[in-house]
Amino acid sequence: MDGGAQFTLHDEEGGGTMLALSGPLLVSTIGKLERELSRLGHEVGRVDLSDVEEMDTVGAWVVCRFATHQSAAITGTTPSAKRLLEAVEAASSDVEITPDRTPVWERVPLALGEKVYAARSGVYGVVGFFGQILIGFGSLLRHPSTFPLKATVRQMEMVGVAALPIIGLMSFLIGIVIAQQGAVQLAQFGAETLTVNLVGRITLRELGVLMTAIMVAGRSGSAFAAQIGTMKLTEEVDAMRTIGISPIERLVIPRILACTFMMVVLGFYASIVGIVGGAVVGHLSLGIPFFTFLERIQEVVPLHDVWVGLVKAPVFGLIVALAGCYHGMQVKGNSEQVGIRTTMAVVSAIFAVIVLDAFFAVFFTEIGWG
Structure with missing residues (x-):
């Protein structure tokens, strides 16, 4: 030694x-x-x-x-x-210092106040993000040749075309459930034929668009957050800014346009498939011929119910896309943030869609489209 x-x-x-x-x-x-x-x-x-x-x-x-x-x-x-x-x-001492635990009647209001205060910064962030999108739209309008057409078409395919099978299956089953349960309840009053009215109005006006928005939020909204969040972690977004490419124009705007437009198509498609599901139940269980059910829909469903669904669809699509892209752009730190922000995107989108649907229900009733 x-x-x-x-x-x-x-x-x-x-x-x-x-x-x-x-x-x-x-x-x-x-x-x-x-x-x-x-x-x-x-x-x-x-x-x-x-x-x-x-x-x-x-x-x-x-x-x-x-x-x-x-x-x-x-x-x-x-x-x-x-x-x-x-x-x-x-x-290296092993002395453990344990702070005194405050009473529950102090901890709960304190935690609630902290969350309310933190929500203020979240509102500021959303407003600022929306402002960046408006600036991005303005830039694209001034320079139409820079519009990301291929990216937008690609997102329309992912959001809309690829979702047709699952949206169709979901809507078909919902139409079956509405018709079957509605017929059981209406049979108590001898009004089974009003099942046509029930299926037509509730599908075109509410459930067709609402369930589609929830499905798109879970499917595409989460994908937006995960894709953009991963690009943030791998510094691809920073690299785009470095070479003079706007992430808002290349990543966010194509997704917003695709989701907003395709929600109209998917919502109308879901409503039609839901009516077909109700017609199948009417033919098998109620003795109403399939095509008679469809013809009856045209008589009992007012045209403004169709417009109610078509007006709500792009708004829901915009909300879903904004939630997904916003939370994706907020990812930073580590890969755990991708999962957290993806979950937040889905939850916030579904919550906002349901709140807006309630607002639309009151609004259209007040203007005489109830």
Whole structure:
């Protein structure tokens, strides 16, 4: 152990044993000494550092751990070594400080107030994000040649065309359920034929568009947040800004246009498929011929019900796209944020869609389209 840290044992007056360390106690020299001290079988009452040439943090930690384990005193330290040992001992202490827990009647209002205050910054962020989108639209209107047509068409395919099977299946089953349950209830009054009215109006006016918006939020809104969020983590968004490409114009606006336009198509498609599902139940369970059911729909459903659904569809699409893109652009830090923001995008979009649907219900009733 030439040139390295070493130790010797000495018997002291009174029957105790002293451990004398010598040489440099550094991270590069203390490895063998640390292993030998861990195997030492003697009880040591004092650790003497008079012959120690140098000592770093690792050496001080080994000395402190050994002295604590042996309940031994440390002597022969220089002023600098003493300060280092005291710092290491303080840092490695196992004292656990537990703050007093405030009562629940104080914690709950405090947490609620913090969330309300944090919501203010969220509102500012959404308003600012919407302003960036308006500026991006203005830039594209001034320079139509820069419009991302291919990206928009691609997003329309992903949001609309690829969603046709699942939206169709969902709407068909909803139409079946509405017709079957409505017929059971109306049969108590001998008014099974009014099932046509029920299916037609509730599908075209409410459920066709609403369920489609919820499905698009879960399917496309989450995809928007995950895609843009991943691009933020991999610094692709920063790279776009560096080379002079606006992320709003290339990533956000194509998704907003695609979702807004395709929601109209998907909402109308879902309403038609839902009516077909109701017609199937009418033909099989109520004895109403399939085409008679469809002809009856044209007689009992006012045209303004169709317009109600068509007016709500683009608004719902805009909300879903805004929620997905906004939360995607807020991702930062680590990959966990992608999952958190994706969940927030879906939840906030569905919540906003349902709130707006309630507003539209009251509004259209007030203007006589109830």
